[in-house]
Each structure stands twice: as structure tokens, then as C-alpha cells.
Amino acid sequence: MPPSGAADNAPTERVAGRTTPAARRFPGGVGLGGSHRRVGDGKVFEKPYGKRVKAPVESMPKAPTQLLDGALASGVKNFDCERAGGVYAALVRNAKMEILAKWGLIFLVICVSDPVVTFHHRNAFQSSPLLGAQKTPSPTVTGWQVYTNKLLGYQFEYPSSWVDNSASYNSQRIAEVASCPVNTCDDVQSFNVQMSKSRYVPDPVPDNWTKGKVSVAGMQADRISTDHGLDDVWVRNNGNWYRLQLFYGTDVSKRQLGDLIFNHILGSFKFINPQPLLTPAEYDLFKNIAAWTLDSGTANLSCNDVCKEQPALYQVLSMRTAGVEKQGENNDVDTPYKAVVQNLAANGWQKCKTLNDEAGTITETYVKNGKLLIVGRHYSMGAGNGLGITITTSNPLPRKSQPVDNPIVSVTSDWKTYTNHEFGFQISYPSDWKVWLAGVDRAGSNKMLTIRLATKQYGGDGFRVMITPLNFHPLTKGSPSDYPIGSNRTEESKSESSLGARCDRGIMIWTNVGSYQYVFTPEFVGLLDNSFQLKDVYQKILSSVRVGIF
Numbered sequence: 218m219p220p221s222g223a224a225d226n227a228p229t230e231r232v233a234g235r236t237t238p239a240a241r242r243f244p245g246g247v248g249l250g251g252s253h254r255r256v257g258d259g260k261v262f263e264k265p266y267g268k269r270v271k272a273p274v275e276s277m278p279k280a281p282t283q284l285l286d287g288a289l290a291s292g293v294k295n296f297d298c299e300r301a302g303g304v305y306a307a308l309v310r311n312a313k314m315e316i317l318a319k320w321g322l323i324f325l326v327i328c329v330s331d332p333v334v335t336f337h338h339r340n341a342f343q344s345s346p347l348l349g350a351q352k353t354p355s356p357t358v359t360g361w362q363v364y365t366n367k368l369l370g371y372q373f374e375y376p377s378s379w380v381d382n383s384a385s386y387n388s389q390r391i392a393e394v395a396s397c398p399v400n401t402c403d404d405v406q407s408f409n410v411q412m413s414k415s416r417y418v419p420d421p422v423p424d425n426w427t428k429g430k431v432s433v434a435g436m437q438a439d440r441i442s443t444d445h446g447l448d449d450v451w452v453r454n455n456g457n458w459y460r461l462q463l464f465y466g467t468d469v470s471k472r473q474l475g476d477l478i479f480n481h482i483l484g485s486f487k488f489i490n491p492q493p494l495l496t497p498a499e500y501d502l503f504k505n506i507a508a509w510t511l512d513s514g515t516a517n518l519s520c521n522d523v524c525k526e527q528p529a530l531y532q533v534l535s536m537r538t539a540g541v542e543k544q545g546e547n548n549d550v551d552t553p554y555k556a557v558v559q560n561l562a563a564n565g566w567q568k569c570k571t572l573n574d575e576a577g578t579i580t581e582t583y584v585k586n587g588k589l590l591i592v593g594r595h596y597s598m599g600a601g602n603g604l605g606i607t608i609t610t611s612n613p614l615p616r617k618s619q620p621v622d623n624p625i626v627s628v629t630s631d632w633k634t635y636t637n638h639e640f641g642f643q644i645s646y647p648s649d650w651k652v653w654l655a656g657v658d659r660a661g662s663n664k665m666l667t668i669r670l671a672t673k674q675y676g677g678d679g680f681r682v683m684i685t686p687l688n689f690h691p692l693t694k695g696s697p698s699d700y701p702i703g704s705n706r707t708e709e710s711k712s713e714s715s716l717g718a719r720c721d722r723g724i725m726i727w728t729n730v731g732s733y734q735y736v737f738t739p740e741f742v743g744l745l746d747n748s749f750q751l752k753d754v755y756q757k758i759l760s761s762v763r764v765g766i767f
Contacts, residue, residue, distance in 0.1 A: 356474040369412050370491030373482050387514045400676035409462040416451045416458040434487045454488050499608045502560045507538040507553040518589045520569035524713050524720035532611035538604050550604040626754040640666045640684045645761035663689045679740035691734045702728045702762050711749050724749050730765040
């Protein structure tokens with residue numbers, strides 16, 4: 218019989234290519250009175266209060282928590298199980314099983330709602346009543362709202378408690394709804410829709426993935442279930458492929474809730490008549506040069522350095538193309554680019570700014586009578602080449618005033634402290650921050666320590682610390698810093714980049730003590746907008762640092 222502590226360490230199993238809880242707890246149950254008798258062949262006969270159900274024994278997954286093999290009849294295998302008040306539960310894809318037993322162990326099998334089956338056990342020579350099992354209350358969703366994409370022509374329902382994150386993509390061709398706003402929670406469930414001219418479905422699918430069929434908008438669709446909580450559903454409509462992505466999150470306890478939500482979303486998904494985009498006059502200059510994909514949204518544009526002058530926000534039409542296909546080579550974007558530039562020059566457009574990020578993207582800004590237009594090229598051996606045009610379709614839009622995000626923080630007794638005596642280092646940080654990374658690297662005989670303190674594993678506030686030997690490529694080009702580290706002299710290095718439509722600023726602060734250099738780098742959200750000033754919480758964390766404490 219399984220150990221009594223099995224419920225404390227519930228095993229997991231692979232179901233539909235995903236790791237799911239191997240068992241559900243059943244706190245109580247339906248009273249099943251009467252005694253049980255062992256039958257010579259080890260089978261359980263039907264009783265008046267229940268009936269026997271069957272399924273292939275091979276369908277039972279093997280699990281760490283097992284019954285003794287000797288307690289099972291011939292051909293019966295162990296299955297994932299968990300003990301809870303005398304009840305063993307297993308998660309299976311088919312809620313119909315046949316359980317055979319011998320040696321005095323009798324199993325009564327009751328099928329409950331998919332996909333849970335409960336297994337009630339007792340010794341055959343005892344006559345006390347069996348307690349049955351009650352199903353754990355199913356998760357519920359209170360209220361649904363409707364998302365509609367008029368450009369691509371589809372709509373679906375999603376929970377009223379969820380939020381629409383589509384604006385973060387700045388494209389009407391991408392929709393996303395999620396359980397929380399972007400970068401505000403560590404474990405999010407989300408539904409994403411994108412349209413493309415082609416699809417990618419691996420064949421064969423990798424191990425631990427599954428491929429099946431599902432109905433979407435009355436049409437058959439492919440569903441690919443991965444082993445990391447992400448499902449892809451591909452459905453075709455009017456010659457276009459729609460990729461519906463279901464992200465369950467990493468918390469396996471939310472799996473049942475995710476199934477409920479995503480089944481409802483897929484069931485409510487439908488196509489509607491799309492409304493074509495209105496195109497500005499400039500579109501006619503380029504429409505016959507290549508096969509374009511059109512989109513609309515907002516963008517920040519300026520002829521000036523955005524680190525010197527904040528760009529204005531406009532409504533825009535965007536045009537994208539992969540260029541001209543070339544057999545065995547990356548697509549040709551230079552030929553359509555030359556045609557675009559020639560048409561601009563012939564119609565009085567002047568180039569006012571060029572940016573090259575040295576990573577394959579070149580962006581040029583053009584102006585005519587105060588109207589702005591951007592032409593961008595991207596070269597990539599992996600993702601492929603691309604050409605894009607962004608045309609303003611409005612006057613500058615009013616900006617919403619953003620409150621200054623710089624709360625004053627007090628160092629309290631619940632702050633945590635990280636100490637590393639090998640590197641002579643100590644730092645304190647607020648209780649809602651964590652040490653997400655603390656690793657020692659080696660470069661020959663040199664040892665280096667890298668630390669990341671942050672509110673979230675990805676995104677959010679964060680502070681990086683790098684400790685390296687002074688004889689291993691130390692930072693030397695800096696200026697005196699206004700941020701002290703104890704009584705030690707500190708230096709800083711500032712950087713800013715305006716390769717895109719925003720100004721990215723960064724600062725590194727360091728001090729040299731003994732044979733080590735200690736470098737502190739706040740992540741980009743650690744600075745106040747349009748400045749190099751550290752937010753208050755970063756200043757307080759930096760002021761807590763002690764170095765040279767070997």
C-alpha cells in the first residue's frame with residue numbers, strides 16, 4: 218500500500234505533453250455502506266451501489282508513489298496516486314478504468330467528472346464502512362467580456378478579471394489578453410492571437426509534446442501542446458493562418474482554471490467581417506513596389522535626437538515586406554528600398570535623420586511640410602531580411618501626464634541581507650526583493666561573483682552587482698560619483714542611446730577595495746525619466762553596501 222506520507226509530496230506526471238499535478242485531494246466523501254468480500258480470482262464484482270468500469274490497464278502512467286507490485290493482480294500496473302484521508306486519487310486522461318486486486322486489498326472504482334478518477338481502498342477483512350470521495354470544487358470564472366479585432370475580423374470572450382495587453386505590441390495584428398498587466402506578475406496566464414500567411418507545425422512533434430485536433434469557429438484546427446505550459450492552435454480563414462497561443466503559466470495548480478478559461482475562449486472564438494484600413498495618400502507611392510502587410514497604431518517620431526528632445530506621438534500606418542524572394546539566399550530588400558527612396562525624393566521628401574544600431578537595423582526619418590515618415594531596413598541571417606515604412610496619419614497627439622514613480626523608501630527591520638565573505642561583500646534590500654542570481658564564474662585563475670537583486674525574476678526593479686579581481690579588465694574610465702559606498706571613493710560611467718524612438722540611459726557605479734572591483738548597475742527602470750538620477754530605493758540599497766569585510 219502507498220506510504221501514508223504520499224500526499225505531502227504529490228508526484229507529477231506528463232499529460233498531453235505538460236507537467237500536471239499527479240493527484241487531487243478529496244477531503245471527504247459519499248458514504249458507501251456495506252461490506253466487501255474478496256473474490257478468488259482477485260476481481261471486484263459489481264455492487265448494488267456502483268458498477269464496474271473498464272479501460273486498458275496500459276493507459277495508467279507509472280509514478281513514484283506506488284502500490285506494492287505483489288498487491289496487484291497479473292497485468293496491473295502502478296499509477297500516480299496520493300493519499301488524503303484514506304482515499305487515493307489519480308489524474309488520468311480517460312476517467313474509465315478497471316482495477317484488479319488480490320491478497321485482501323479491494324479497490325472500488327468510481328468514475329467522476331473528467332479527468333479525475335478516485336480509488337477507494339480498504340482491507341478486505343475489515344467490515345467498517347468505506348468513506349467515498351467528493352470532488353474538489355471546480356474553479357469558476359465570474360463574468361466574461363468580449364475582445365473584437367475589426368481589422369483582422371475576429372472576436373472572442375475572455376474573463377472579466379483579465380486585462381487587454383494588446384496595446385503593448387503597438388499593432389492591431391497582435392492581440393493579447395492576460396490575467397495581469399505586462400510585467401506586473403511573475404506567473405501570468407494569457408491568450409495571444411497573431412495572423413500570418415504561413416504556419417509552422419513541427420512534424421514530428423518533439424518528445425513530451427502532443428498534436429491533436431480542436432474545433433475553432435466551426436473549423437478544424439491543429440493544437441500543439443508543449444511540455445512548458447504553452448499551446449499553439451492554428452486555424453485557417455480566407456487564406457490566412459491565425460495562431461492562437463494559450464499560456465498556462467508555470468503554476469501547475471492553475472492548470473484546471475486554465476483549461477476552463479481557454480476552452481471557453483476557443484469555444485467563443487469566431488470570425489467577423491473585417492474592416493479595411495484607411496490609407497493616406499503616401500501609401501500610393503509605395504503600394505506597387507512590393508507585397509505589403511499593413512497595420513496601424515501609434516509611434517513616437519522626431520527628426521531630432523530623442524535624448525535631447527522628446528519625440529511626438531502620432532497615429533501611424535505601417536507597411537512591412539520581406540522583400541523579393543531569392544533562391545537559396547536571404548530575401549532582397551535592397552531593390553524595393555531603392556524604389557522607395559527614389560519615390561520619396563521625386564515627391565519632395567527630405568531625409569533628416571539616420572540611425573544604425575550596428576546589429577542589422579538601419580532607420581531613416583524623412584520630413585515634408587512638417588509630416589514625418591520612417592523607412593527601416595533589417596538584415597538578419599536567421600530571422601530574414603525586412604523592409605518597413607511608417608507614415609504619420611495625424612497631428613501630434615496629446616500625451617497623458619505620467620506620475621513620477623519614485624516613492625520614498627525607509628530602511629526597516631524586515632529588510633534582507635546578502636553576505637559573501639569570500640568576496641568581502643554585503644548588501645541589504647527590501648523584503649519584497651529577492652536574490653535571483655548569485656553565481657561564481659571563472660576565467661582562468663580569476664573568480665568573479667555576479668548577483669541580481671530584483672522584485673521579479675524577469676522585468677521590474679532590479680540591481681546587478683559584479684565583483685571581479687582588479688587584475689581582470691577593471692573599469693577605469695569614469696568620473697567621481699555622487700553615490701557613496703560606505704567611506705570608499707566611487708566612480709561612475711553614464712551611457713545613453715537613442716537608436717529607437719526612446720532614450721535609453723544607463724549608469725554604472727563602482728569602487729575598488731583591496732584586490733577587487735565592485736560594480737553596481739541598476740536596471741533601466743532604476744533611473745528617473747530623462748535623467749541619470751537613481752530612484753530612492755536604489756539609493757537606499759546602495760547606501761547599505763559594505764565591502765572589504767573578509
